Amino acid sequence: MVKVGIVGASGYTGAELVRLLSQHPQVQLVSATSETFAGKKLGDIYPGLGRAGDVTLAALAQTPLTFETVDVIFLALPHGESHAQAPGFLASGVKVIDLSGDFRFHDPKVYEQWYKQPHAAPMYADKAVYGLPELFREKIKGAKFVSNPGCFVTSAALGAYPLLAAKLVDSKGLIVDAKTGLTGSGRKPKPDNMFTAVSENVVPYKLAGVHQHTPEMEMALSRATGQDVVLTFSPQLVSARRGILSLIYGKLQRKISTAELTAHFAKTYQNEPFVRVNPVGAPWPDLASAVGSNDCVLAAAVDERTGTAVVVSVVDNLVKGASGQAIQNLNLISGLDETLGLPKAGFVL
Numbered sequence: 001m002v003k004v005g006i007v008g009a010s011g012y013t014g015a016e017l018v019r020l021l022s023q024h025p026q027v028q029l030v031s032a033t034s035e036t037f038a039g040k041k042l043g044d045i046y047p048g049l050g051r052a053g054d055v056t057l058a059a060l061a062q063t064p065l066t067f068e069t070v071d072v073i074f075l076a077l078p079h080g081e082s083h084a085q086a087p088g089f090l091a092s093g094v095k096v097i098d099l100s101g102d103f104r105f106h107d108p109k110v111y112e113q114w115y116k117q118p119h120a121a122p123m124y125a126d127k128a129v130y131g132l133p134e135l136f137r138e139k140i141k142g143a144k145f146v147s148n149p150g151c152f153v154t155s156a157a158l159g160a161y162p163l164l165a166a167k168l169v170d171s172k173g174l175i176v177d178a179k180t181g182l183t184g185s186g187r188k189p190k191p192d193n194m195f196t197a198v199s200e201n202v203v204p205y206k207l208a209g210v211h212q213h214t215p216e217m218e219m220a221l222s223r224a225t226g227q228d229v230v231l232t233f234s235p236q237l238v239s240a241r242r243g244i245l246s247l248i249y250g251k252l253q254r255k256i257s258t259a260e261l262t263a264h265f266a267k268t269y270q271n272e273p274f275v276r277v278n279p280v281g282a283p284w285p286d287l288a289s290a291v292g293s294n295d296c297v298l299a300a301a302v303d304e305r306t307g308t309a310v311v312v313s314v315v316d317n318l319v320k321g322a323s324g325q326a327i328q329n330l331n332l333i334s335g336l337d338e339t340l341g342l343p344k345a346g347f348v349l
Contacts (some may be wrong), residue, residue: 001335003030005070007077008087009057010034012183013099014076015046016323022052023340030070033060049311056154070094072330073096095144095333097326103128103147104216114212131329134158135224140332148329149220150180152213152235155246157220158296159313162224162268169250169309174231176217177247181240183318191343203237204336211235242318248311258301261309265300273339274320290314292347294324
C-alpha cells in the first residue's frame, strides 16, 4: 500500500485528487492539508465528494508529513508555493509530484520570464522529471520528483506530437487554439472567471504569445521530437465547468489523406490506455467526450484545399490535465499498474 499526502487539498486539483484516490486499491491517503480550511472536513467544502470527503484538513505545520509517514506527496499548490515545499520533502526521502508550474522548466530564468516571479529553489529546477507519460514514460518510472504538465500543454502536446514526430508539418508553424472550462482558472475568484463574465460568452485571454503554457508546449514537444518547436497559442474561457478542447493547425510538408493521417495517429497511440483516436467519419470530439475521464480524445483530418492538418484534442483539465495524470505518474513511480485508480469512462451527462 502506497501512503500519500496532499498539500493543498482544498483547491480544485486537490479535491479531485481525493475523489480519484478514494477509488485507488493500492493507495492510502494519510493526510490532506489546507491553510484556509484547517479543521474542516473536505466534504463540507465539496459535498459532492460524499464519503470520500470525510477527510479532516489540517494546516501543514501541524501535519507530520515525513518519509516515516508517507511515501509520496502531491503538491497541489498555486504557482510559486511549491518552491518552498518540494526541497524539504525531497531531502527527507519523500517522493514528490508537483502539480504547479514551479519545476517544469530546467532553466530557472525561463520560469522567471513567463511566471513573472523569482524562482525560489533554483538548485532543484533541473531535478524534476516532466510527467507526461505518453511521451516520457521511461524517464518517469522510478523517479523521485515529477513535475506534472500543465492542462493546456497535455491537450496540445498529445495532439501535436504525431504530426511532429513524423515530420508531417512545419515545426515552427503550429497554431493551438484552445477553449477551457472555468475550473482551469482555479478556485480563487477573478473578474474574468466570474459567472457574469463567462456565462453565454467566450473570453479570450493572454493572447499573442504571453501565456505561460506557450513555452511549456514548445519545451515538451521539442524534447519529445528532437526538433526546435515554435507555436502560437490562443486560450479562451468558455461557459463550462471543466474540460479543454484544443484545435491544432499545422501546414503539411507533404501530401497525405485524412485516412492516412488518422491511421498514423491510431498507430502512434495504439498501446496507450488513456488516448483514444476517433476513426474517420466519427463525430468530432467535444468537451463531453473526455470530461470525467483520464482520456485524451483525438481526431485528425486534412484540409486538402489549404494543405493543413487539423487536429482536435480534448481532455478533462482536472483529470488528464491535472489530478488524473498525477495519479498516472504516482502509479509509474511506485511500480504499479499505470491505470489503477483512474476512471475508465467519463461522465454521461
